[in-house]
Amino acid sequence: MHPKAPEKTSPSTSDSNGHVNGNGNGHASTKGHSTYTTTSPSTIQQKFLSSPSDLGVVLVGFSGGQCKDGVDAAPTALVQAGLLDQLSDELGYKLHGDSEVHNYNEMKPAHDEPYRGMKNPRAVSAVTETLAAQVYNQARQGRMVLTLGGDHSIAIGTIAGTAKAVRERYNGREIAVIWVDAHADINTPETSESGNVHGMPVAFATGLATSKERDIFGWLTEDQRISTRKLVYIGLRDVDKGEKKILRDHGIRAFSMHDIDRHGIGRVVELALAHIGADTPIHLSFDVDALDPMWAPSTGTPVRGGLTLREGDYIAECVHETGQLVAMDLVEVNPNLEVAGASETVRAGVSLVRCALGDTLL
Numbered sequence: 038m039h040p041k042a043p044e045k046t047s048p049s050t051s052d053s054n055g056h057v058n059g060n061g062n063g064h065a066s067t068k069g070h071s072t073y074t075t076t077s078p079s080t081i082q083q084k085f086l087s088s089p090s091d092l093g094v095v096l097v098g099f100s101g102g103q104c105k106d107g108v109d110a111a112p113t114a115l116v117q118a119g120l121l122d123q124l125s126d127e128l129g130y131k132l133h134g135d136s137e138v139h140n141y142n143e144m145k146p147a148h149d150e151p152y153r154g155m156k157n158p159r160a161v162s163a164v165t166e167t168l169a170a171q172v173y174n175q176a177r178q179g180r181m182v183l184t185l186g187g188d189h190s191i192a193i194g195t196i197a198g199t200a201k202a203v204r205e206r207y208n209g210r211e212i213a214v215i216w217v218d219a220h221a222d223i224n225t226p227e228t229s230e231s232g233n234v235h236g237m238p239v240a241f242a243t244g245l246a247t248s249k250e251r252d253i254f255g256w257l258t259e260d261q262r263i264s265t266r267k268l269v270y271i272g273l274r275d276v277d278k279g280e281k282k283i284l285r286d287h288g289i290r291a292f293s294m295h296d297i298d299r300h301g302i303g304r305v306v307e308l309a310l311a312h313i314g315a316d317t318p319i320h321l322s323f324d325v326d327a328l329d330p331m332w333a334p335s336t337g338t339p340v341r342g343g344l345t346l347r348e349g350d351y352i353a354e355c356v357h358e359t360g361q362l363v364a365m366d367l368v369e370v371n372p373n374l375e376v377a378g379a380s381e382t383v384r385a386g387v388s389l390v391r392c393a394l395g396d397t398l399l
């Protein structure tokens with residue numbers, strides 16, 4: 038049930054067209070922007086990366102955490118839009134890890150009937166367990182890790198990998214997670230109304246949901262989990278009843294769209310980062326549906342009244358500026374939905390990642 042862990046490490050990777058990424062030679066990029074130098078991805082001092090110009094890339098073609106086809110096509114669409122080329126050629130990263138998208142939808146267990154209401158539980162479990170190892174293998178080398186999903190269930194794996202690597206590298210230190218999303222994704226199997234695991238990753242990552250079945254998230258260990266105290270939400274506006282109770286009962290820090298309306302994005306990000314503190318590595322999990330459908334229509338569970346693209350970019354820019362970012366997920370881009378707006382959604386995704394990885398307007 039656990040096909041080859043698709044771990045590949047090469048000094049540079051090539052995209053689906055065979056173009057090799059990563060110039061890594063410190064020379065000014067000639068691609069359009071003559072003023073770029075690529076000696077370093079950013080002038081920001083990175084506090085928790087020993088190789089700040091190395092980037093682990095994980096490309097996850099997976100849709101099993103929810104019911105709509107197409108979200109597995111996002112990594113290919115993002116790569117074709119030039120994201121990885123830009124990260125190497127313009128931002129100066131040396132890319133490691135996946136050079137092609139893995140079709141994780143192929144990791145299909147022989148039988149996978151619902152368990153405690155969860156749909157595709159063994160498939161999602163097997164994929165996220167593989168991802169946890171992939172992300173861990175990049176992060177333990179002191180590299181930033183970028184994961185392109187895929188639906189948001191994959192964060193069970195990516196957070197597990199980051200949390201474990203950081204604990205190992207920094208004496209048991211915990212990571213913080215900034216979850217930018219219209220949704221809280223903190224349902225337990227018991228509170229979920231849909232049974233879709235992409236609505237549950239935070240519950241598993243925090244240990245609010247646990248399982249004794251090895252093949253259904255029972256592989257998650259304490260060193261792969263995060264604390265609810267170091268979890269911060271931004272952008273919430275569609276939270277289930279059971280989730281609201283969980284957020285309240287555990288005193289989880291959450292900034293909804295209401296808070297952004299009241300205080301402005303600047304103040305909200307300031308408060309979110311203050312809650313985390315300057316001594317904590319950050320895993321940024323960005324669901325593209327945090328953006329208003331005006332900017333990101335092609336996503337499985339769009340909710341009106343969301344962030345503008347600039348507000349999304351601003352969050353990403355500020356997280357980068359902390360020098361504390363160690364991993365980022367970009368999830369829930371579904372190029373097969375609202376096809377007229379698909380390239381716009383993909384471009385929004387590209388922009389969010391660029392900002393988190395150090396791109397600046399000036």
Ligand SMILES: NC(=[NH2+])NCCC[C@H](N)C(=O)O
Nearest residue numbers: 189220224231233235236338
């Ligand atoms: N990652 C997402 N887009 N999650 C949407 C979750 C929607 C709903 N709360 C559910 O549990 O099914």
Ligand SMILES: [Mn+2]
Nearest residue numbers: 219220324326
């Ligand atoms: Mn969402």
Ligand SMILES: [Mn+2]
Nearest residue numbers: 189218222324
């Ligand atoms: Mn989500």
